Amino acid sequence: MRTQATILTLAVMLFGISSCGKSEATVQQAAPPAVAVKAITVEQKQVTAIDEYPSTVVPKNEVELRPQISGTITNIFIQDGQTVKKGQKLYEIDRSKYVAAKQQAEAAVAIAESNLARITKDVERYERLIEKDAIAKQQVDYAKADLLTAQSQVTAAKAQLESAKTDLSYTLVTAPFDGTIGISQVRLGAQVSPGQPLLNTLSSDNPILVNFSISEREIPRFNRLMKGNDNPDSLFTISFHDGSVYPFIGELVTMDRAVGRQSGTINLRVKFDNPNRDLISGMTVSMRVINQDYGQQVIIPYKAVTEQMGEYFVYVIDNENTVSQRKLELGSLLGANIAVRSGLKPGEKIVFEGIQKLRQGAKVAPEMLPSQL
Template identity: 30%
Template sequence: MKFYATTLSAKKKVWLFLLASVFAGCKEKAAVTLPPIKVNVVKAVVEDVPLYEDFVAQTYGLSDVEIRARVEGWVTSVNFKEGSAVKKGDLLYVVDDVQYKTRVDREASELARSKTELVRSQNELGRVKPLTELNALSKKDLDNATASFEAAQAQVSASEASLSNAKIEYGYTRVYAPFDGIIGISNVRVGDYVSRAGSTSVLATISSVGSVRVRFQISEREYLRIAKMSKEELAAARKNVQLILADGSPYPHKGEVNFANREIDPKTGTLTIEAVFPNPDALLRPGLFVKARVLLSTSPQAILVPQRAVLQLQNLSQVFVVTDSSALKTRIVEVGQKVDDAYIITKGLKAGDKVAVVGTMSLTPNSKIEEVEMKWREDTPKK
């Protein structure tokens, strides 16, 4: 029995030792304190912010003209490089002109015959008229001579008109560029037959791109909002249209609104607006899809914070505000329009408030942080 008591006492000692070790470990863990987390911090800034509206738009040449055939015949010459710049008066196409040249010659001969007949009838009238005055010939002879002379005059006029028309059609066998521009892909090649009507009449399209037109549509709601703007605001908006290209870069030249369509399209409920932009480097080509950015108003003394600093939670927006003790506190805010990489805060912040840009970090209110001042709008040149 003594041996059994001794063994039990040893087991108790082991358990007591293990329990003491566990409590000692827990005590050591509780004593560990984490260092403050480094967090980017910015100050809410105040600016007069121009408010732009973006619209999907498309570019057109200042003039986009289809070059059409005005005579029928076989194409004998194409005298330009597709997609190249052409000058006003450059020869583009030649259509087989044999039949038109033949017609010019025929009408010229007819005119010569008519003039000969006019001379003969004029001489006849000159002979008959004095004889009639002497009663050597009757009044009927004078009337016949006069009628022949007038008919010969009319025939000469008709022949001149026919010759002029033949020359015009003969001139149409040469197709020239109507203005300076860029010509597109040719729809015909040498040996193709062209006509005045139908699909074969369109030879190519030429666009004037020294300036370009940009068209975009605004909704009825946007139209009504713009219509209620003051004359000063409308004038500023009209002359301050910007373009954002497909790669996201801004076009360096500003445009001006040219006109608004007379009606709201009943099919789409939109109003078409057209603006004109200078295009000195021919960067813009017809058919480009761009964004038209229009200055509609300015928000005075707007409070701005980075978009990354605003956390969206269902219908609520909140930010982490840094307190004087370098701790975080959540604050519900009301968010307005986006401006570049920022939000306008309409309620919940004031100028100078420090806001944490937490991104995807898992932070909680009252977390201790180490502030890392982040460069933002105050250090960025204003556009």
């Protein structure tokens, strides 16, 4: 009997031990240990984020200087690359025959006007005589016809004089606006004819324009700038290839009429002061436009962000140390950090390291790190 009781007692003890083990395993399966992660507190920071666009410098005015008449270049009044003023003499074409043509035209006008004066007096005299029946009416009619011819001759002679004056004016090629002249394409003694060859090119310098293109999705933003918004978004600067930044701020002045059908982009034009000719026509520069990530913005390390199917998320830690995925709208990349336009508020805690071990609703044991900004 004592042996049976001992065996029964051992069986009960073994069963109890087995039951406890199963219970502990069940508890362990239901509540896995908290995941150790490193976390940070979301902060705001003063930032100035900039979008950059490849750009080209273009003059506000530019003209090819070409001869309008035939002749020989007799004077070149400027040096290559010289700054010139509107109306300044640049080239002279041999004037001799054009001076003579003008004088001849002036003489023709004088003769025609003299003839017109004589015939006018004859007509006036004949009209007085016809009132007294002292002259044949046919002679009066002939005189009036001669008067019309004389008037036409004066008109033609004056037109010829104006043409001669125009040709004479073309012997002097002058600057149509202030600017910088290029390298001369002709020398003294060169023979020229209407339109050929190119004499030089003149470009205006100050102000100067910079052209760049944007995608059609950016049009609403730049339309707001065109309407005179005083937001810092309206600040435009440019940088050179050596990294230096042009000291003057530009003004958005023109948006093209239509989006390119093939490119899906539209051209814009910004005006800059250029007193020192630092910007030269044809230069390629980078247009820098301050975007909406300006001022106090939520900034987080880009390392904390995960991407899924083109959308961006972070793991947010609540007061019970449980994580949940939060979708974000991201802004500009700022070195190792990124601006968050929506989805987070300052003071919230997010996972910074250990993201790969997490899932929605997981418990974490966060180690709070100092600011990473």
